[in-house]
Amino acid sequence: MKRFLEKAVKWLLTASGFVTSLVILLIIGFLFTEGAGLFREKVIEEGYVLAVHKDNPVKELTAAEIKAVFDEDITRWSELGGPDMEIVTFRLEDADEYFTEEELGAQYEYAAGKIDSLIAATPGMIAFIPESMVEEGAQLNLIEDNAISPAEVLGGSEWFPTATPAPLFGMWPLLAGTLWVSFFAILFALPFGISIAVYMAEVAPERVRNILKPVIELLNGIPSVVYGFFGLIIIVPLLQQVFGLPVGESGLAGSIVLAIMALPTIVTVAEDAMRNCPRALREASLALGASKWQTVSKVVIPSSMSGIASGVVLGIGRAIGETMAVLMVTGNAAVIPHSILEPLRTIPATIAAELGEAPAGGAHYQSLFLLGVILFFITFFINLCVEYISHRNKAKNQ
Amino acid sequence: MNRKKILISVFVAMLAAGSAQAQRVKGSDTLLPLTQELAEDYLEEHPEGEVIVTGGGSGVGIAALMENTTDIAMASRRIKFGEKMKFAEAGLEAREVIVAYDALAVVVNPSNPVTQLTREQLEDIFRGKITNWKEVGGEDRKIVVYSRETSSGTYEFFKESVLDNKNYMSSILSMPATGAIIQSVKQTKGAIGYIGLAYLNRYVKPLAVSYDGGKHYAVPSVETAADGSYPIVRPLYYYYDAAKEQTVSSFISYALSPEGQKSVLEQGFVPVRMEGDGGEAVQR
Numbered sequence: 001m002k003r004f005l006e007k008a009v010k011w012l013l014t015a016s017g018f019v020t021s022l023v024i025l026l027i028i029g030f031l032f033t034e035g036a037g038l039f040r041e042k043v044i045e046e047g048y049v050l051a052v053h054k055d056n057p058v059k060e061l062t063a064a065e066i067k068a069v070f071d072e073d074i075t076r077w078s079e080l081g082g083p084d085m086e087i088v089t090f091r092l093e094d095a096d097e098y099f100t101e102e103e104l105g106a107q108y109e110y111a112a113g114k115i116d117s118l119i120a121a122t123p124g125m126i127a128f129i130p131e132s133m134v135e136e137g138a139q140l141n142l143i144e145d146n147a148i149s150p151a152e153v154l155g156g157s158e159w160f161p162t163a164t165p166a167p168l169f170g171m172w173p174l175l176a177g178t179l180w181v182s183f184f185a186i187l188f189a190l191p192f193g194i195s196i197a198v199y200m201a202e203v204a205p206e207r208v209r210n211i212l213k214p215v216i217e218l219l220n221g222i223p224s225v226v227y228g229f230f231g232l233i234i235i236v237p238l239l240q241q242v243f244g245l246p247v248g249e250s251g252l253a254g255s256i257v258l259a260i261m262a263l264p265t266i267v268t269v270a271e272d273a274m275r276n277c278p279r280a281l282r283e284a285s286l287a288l289g290a291s292k293w294q295t296v297s298k299v300v301i302p303s304s305m306s307g308i309a310s311g312v313v314l315g316i317g318r319a320i321g322e323t324m325a326v327l328m329v330t331g332n333a334a335v336i337p338h339s340i341l342e343p344l345r346t347i348p349a350t351i352a353a354e355l356g357e358a359p360a361g362g363a364h365y366q367s368l369f370l371l372g373v374i375l376f377f378i379t380f381f382i383n384l385c386v387e388y389i390s391h392r393n394k395a396k397n398q
Numbered sequence: 399m400n401r402k403k404i405l406i407s408v409f410v411a412m413l414a415a416g417s418a419q420a421q422r423v424k425g426s427d428t429l430l431p432l433t434q435e436l437a438e439d440y441l442e443e444h445p446e447g448e449v450i451v452t453g454g455g456s457g458v459g460i461a462a463l464m465e466n467t468t469d470i471a472m473a474s475r476r477i478k479f480g481e482k483m484k485f486a487e488a489g490l491e492a493r494e495v496i497v498a499y500d501a502l503a504v505v506v507n508p509s510n511p512v513t514q515l516t517r518e519q520l521e522d523i524f525r526g527k528i529t530n531w532k533e534v535g536g537e538d539r540k541i542v543v544y545s546r547e548t549s550s551g552t553y554e555f556f557k558e559s560v561l562d563n564k565n566y567m568s569s570i571l572s573m574p575a576t577g578a579i580i581q582s583v584k585q586t587k588g589a590i591g592y593i594g595l596a597y598l599n600r601y602v603k604p605l606a607v608s609y610d611g612g613k614h615y616a617v618p619s620v621e622t623a624a625d626g627s628y629p630i631v632r633p634l635y636y637y638y639d640a641a642k643e644q645t646v647s648s649f650i651s652y653a654l655s656p657e658g659q660k661s662v663l664e665q666g667f668v669p670v671r672m673e674g675d676g677g678e679a680v681q682r
Contacts, residue, residue, distance in 0.1 A: 046483075071525075071565055091563060093563070158568055162548045162553075173568075232581060236585070237585050240585070240586070246539070246540040246586075246588055247589075328574065332547070332574075333569045333571050333572070334569075335568055343571050353547040353572070354547065356454060356549050360461050
């Protein structure tokens with residue numbers, strides 16, 4: 001009976017290990033397949049076409065050009081390599097400016113023919129209409145609808161995922177925002193985190209440590225939305241006053257909140273690593289006449305470097321992946337940040353804010369999965385770095 | 399082991415039975431409080447029924463309708479062409495009902511001396527062409543523009559109505575919720591943003607808006623929205639599958655009844671029944 005039980009437990013442990021790993025791999029696989037689907041999507045919204053007059057020589061437009069045309073930032077065809085005439089944009093909603101209700105029919109059954117002939121009669125017109133409205137033999141040209149290109153997505157600097165007719169998925173501002181805010185968060189958290197860890201492991205008397213440690217660990221348990229709320233109500237107005245900013249929601253507010261959130265992780269892991277430093281090393285150092293501070297800086301910290309490094313990386317991971325707090329305090333403006341005092345938008349905040357409404361399976365939805373893939377690669381890269389650092393340190397110590 | 403199995407199957411059976419009778423309503427967070435109120439009142443009249451109301455956003459509701467995980471989808475925007483195509487592919491036919499109208503108020507910090515703007519000025523402000531309050535008759539202060547997230551039906555509607563379908567500027571500050579916009583406008587002197595009429599409070603100042611180039615300005619309120627003088631008004635929809643009309647019709651007709659429309663008014667929305675000519679124009 002006992003042997004059977006032991007076997008069962010062993011079997012159960014093995015199975016749970018395999019199942020968990022498999023599930024994680026499946027999740028990653030899912031992330032990748034959904035994300036890669038973006039590059040199979042067309043530039044122009046599904047089910048629609050862009051139609052122009054048949055004599056118009058312009059055959060191709062990039063997503064950015066389409067947006068500029070429909071925002072009336074580009075107003076002449078000559079700017080797009082066409083003849084020198086004015087661009088007239090047409091959306092389905094504009095139909096009632098050109099036609100009366102009777103002309104379109106009660107069920108809009110004549111709309112397609114009317115609109116097709118309108119485009120054929122107006123040389124400068126570009127029309128954004130459903131594919132089904134282009135009738136056979138209509139005298140129009142359709143703008144070629146290419147697949148979304150990786151260069152436009154990864155290098156593009158405009159994030160307009162819901163723009164019509166052509167959404168823009170430039171991810172560079174989001175990536176820059178994420179790295180920028182995490183970088184400053186770690187810059188703030190690292191010196192504080194390490195010094196608190198050294199204080200708790202080496203300097204503080206037992207009684208103080210017994211109070212301090214649970215308090216810092218408690219910080220880890222506060223929900224991130226509470227930090228975000230705190231940031232929005234306290235830090236944002238404070239920054240606004242101190243720096244005289246027109247707007248307080250900024251990268252700096254985000255980094256400060258993230259730094260506070262990353263602190264407990266860095267402190268607890270680093271402190272544990274330092275306390276686990278072998279007693280023999282410490283005693284040998286003291287026996288050789290080194291002072292307490294010399295022992296800490298020359299023996300304890302170097303020997304627990306790998307632990308400290310993993311604490312730092314866990315902190316960075318927390319900062320990069322943090323969603324809710326950043327969503328509330330950074331202002332979420334999708335522009336490439338030039339200073340830390342400007343509003344910016346991070347990848348996790350974008351995913352959280354937009355996934356709820358993105359039509360499942362559409363280009364917007366897939367672009368959010370692609371952002372997830374990018375985030376995955378960032379943390380993966382950081383983990384590799386840590387692995388390398390701690391491995392090198394171990395090799396040196398032995 | 400056997401007992402566990404029995405328990406589980408009983409539980410599953412209960413779930414199945416429950417969902418067979420219950421009407422599930424899911425979708426827009428704008429409509430959520432109103433629909434909850436309507437559901438409660440409806441259940442008082444029809445104690446044998448069951449209505450389960452959940453939020454998640456307009457897109458979520460419509461997607462759920464497609465997957466048959468809800469019976470009614472609440473939406474603060476019209477169903478998109480792509481979504482309609484997917485319905486057709488799945489062999490479903492989406493029916494729409496307008497249950498209420500919602501007016502959007504453009505709000506600024508109470509210390510801002512500007513009281514009214516035209517649609518053209520609003521368009522230029524939200525598109526980043528006007529960046530200082532002195533260009534529209536205010537103080538020499540930078541304009542800080544707040545918007546909702548792209549996922550929000552409010553965002554789409556404001557873009558359609560005020561920006562004439564053009565895109566917002568890319569440096570716009572997008573906030574995850576109406577509450578966050580109010581908080582930010584309250585603490586930022588140069589701020590401008592938009593919120594639903596029901597959310598107006600004394601911490602923010604609504605602007606009078608004109609859609610005819612400055613001839614007539616109207617301050618947002620339920621009355622001005624209902625008589626059509628306030629222009630930024632949008633319909634709020636319920637969507638359901640035509641095949642399920644039987645199941646959902648009694649709840650929907652309650653929502654459209656005088657009692658239902660009274661709750662609409664109490665929740666700060668504009669009732670469908672009170673609509674004059676203005677509503678028709680919005681309905682397009």
